[in-house]
Amino acid sequence: MTELQYKETVVFERPTALTPTQTTYCPGCTHGVAHRLIAEVIDEMGIRDDTIGVAPVGCAVFAYRFFDVDFVEAAHGRAPAMATGIKRSLPDRFVFTYQGDGDLVSIGMAEITHAAARGENITVIFINNANYGMTGGQMAPTTLPGQKTTSSPTGRDVELAGYPIQMAELIASIQGTSYVVRRSLHDARNIRQAKKAIRTAFEVQKRGLGFAMVELLSTCPTNWHLTPPDAMNWLKENMLPVYPLGDYKIHDAVKSAGI
Amino acid sequence: MPAKGKIVVNDFYCKACGLCVSVCPTQVIQLAPERLNVRGYHPAEQFQDGCIACATCAMVCPDAAITVYRLTPVAEQEA
Amino acid sequence: MTKELIKGNIAFAEAAIRAGLQAYFGYPITPQTEALEWMSGRMPELGRAFVQAESELGAINMVYGSACTGARTMTSSSSPGISLMQEGLSYIATSEVPVVVVNVMRGGPGLGNIAPAQSDYNQAVHGGGHGDYSPIVLAPANIQELIDITYESFDLAEKYRCIVMIAIDGSMGQMMEPAELPPFREIKKEHPAWAIVGAKGRKPNLICSLNIDEVEHEKVNLRLLARWNQIRKNEVRFxxxxxxxxxxxxxxxxxxxxxxxxxxxxxxxxxxxxxxxxxxxxxxxxxxxxxxxxxxxxxxxxxxxxxxxxxxxxxxxxxxxxxxxxxxxxxxxxxxxxxxxxxxxxxxxxxxxxxxxxxxxxxxxxxxxxxxxxxxx
Incomplete structure (x- = not known):
């Protein structure tokens, strides 16, 4: 008998910008994917020492535990205001907010909109999973028409509860923004594209080109009452039609910077 | 001939969500049926040969629990 | 230095600048708006941070962020605006970052009016935001005292890592009196060890008002109280x-x-x-x-x-x-x-x-x- 000897080459490993901590997210929740992508970008750009994160209120309230960078914890929805204060006092640091849809689209609508309008040179990672996860799956501004949640038990009635807010489109319409895109985390190909967008958003900040937001469609298997693989499919089939993926704003300065 | 690879799942992080199992193109990952990690999950594991080091599992893993290796033959040896 | 005729709102704004203020965030509200206007010109010309926020909620959370970097940071507002800021003030107090807030009080409750009042005493002294915390509250009675107190307030805030609120009213904000402004202090160059500035050469810092473990948060409460007891012992003025x-x-x-x-x-x-x-x-x-x-x-x-x-x-x-x-x-x-x-x-x-x-x-x-x-x- 002969047996081949193999050389092992690592082609993929856990990024060092993540702390060696098990996250508080439910099994299969793509918050963890988004975290990993941000950490990979921090590693690749070598900016761990210069990066400051702003955590939201929501499922990602403990985000500061999972990144090996300086962090602050904002009040619900106020992360872009807090990031503004940090960035204005430390213009040469990388400042990013990490916010869910309750935080960013509902209670924090004023803060995100005006940070965008001012063209704050920050990076916003926005997780859209169509419900309030941490409080147990209530209706969010992003909940789909007809979608059942614990506070829309018969499905979101648009006559009573209005329509989902398409945040990437809305923020992209603001003149002060530089890079606004929507990506999804429902399969490996889309996750790779999400990573590229996050990298671009940080590169925009590095070059001082202004406000960048990456909206990430994300799953919530627990509150959707689906298995993690089924949640991926549900996102694909139900969220993509309401939240089309795409580049909603790429400022000429970003294009000409070649990033 | 497809690349040869292997994955190592870090039990500490794995929550047995099964996403890696569902996306593996060669179906070489399972949730360990007889084994629990400290959190009480049956962690994912590569249970048979056939990994092609595509890293699709690692890409969808929400817990950054998977390390992917490419295996390249270096020498023949008598067993 | 000679005395000059100076309006209260501008007096405290300029005194703060001379004390080494690095960042101001505010929102227009009568009767304190001249302070914001003054800052909008002076801060940028000195290369310091100024943002007219979208609301008092925005302003106080910008203040929170900036103060987390260790920068000398302040805001000013008037009664209804201070009410809006209470959320942020509670977080700031819990996070133990130094901040200076000026409340140019006006007639309340509600939208009230823009006349001078002192009806935010209880809000300032006995709470305001949720939870157990106490800011230092200073009440000057003339423009010179307002200048002197503002100038010193940053040292107090930094010494105790707490909120210093300067409580004046619309008449003092609007009145002009001869007063002497203090000399310019140098801007701080060092960041305190607790500051959020990037984790170069160390483990990450965290500034956070959340402790999901109630026993830990009880300790935070007791630490705040211990510091407050120091303040009670050292800082009574009359x-x-x-x-x-x-x-x-x-x-x-x-x-x-x-x-x-x-x-x-x-x-x-x-x-x-x-x-x-x-x-x-x-x-x-x-x-x-x-x-x-x-x-x-x-x-x-x-x-x-x-x-x-x-x-x-x-x-x-x-x-x-x-x-x-x-x-x-x-x-x-x-x-x-x-x-x-x-x-x-x-x-x-x-x-x-x-x-x-x-x-x-x-x-x-x-x-x-x-x-x-x-x-x-």
Missing amino acids: KEYYLDDADFAVVGFGTAGRIALSAVRAAREKGIKVGLFRPVTLAPFPEKQIEALAARMKGLLVVEMNTGQMLDDVMRFGKDLSPVRFYGRPGGVIPLPEEILREIEALATETIPADIHPRDLWFDRLTAELGLTYEAA
């Missing part, structure tokens, strides 16, 4: 006028104290031995001094531009030692020196019933004088 030989004392802060001083002088001319005790720190409150004052006096008159908020604190420490009388004008009305003089004269001649709260007695007097009738309690 001013005394004509009290050496006095039989009676007026107690009033800020503009009410200043108006009362005119009344005290007029009463002295009439031969009444009366003085003025003016708390400068509303928090920490001069408890021992009020107690000692009450023990020495035949009667106290508390004067405020509200319905008797500080009165309750004076009563707490002085009521068993001396009769207490109250006079207040709420809702933006400024008491005239003649009104206070009349109250001093009554204090010196009338017996104060021991079994009726001074607020109730005052309510009946004032409503009778104003010709107002309300359903009896």
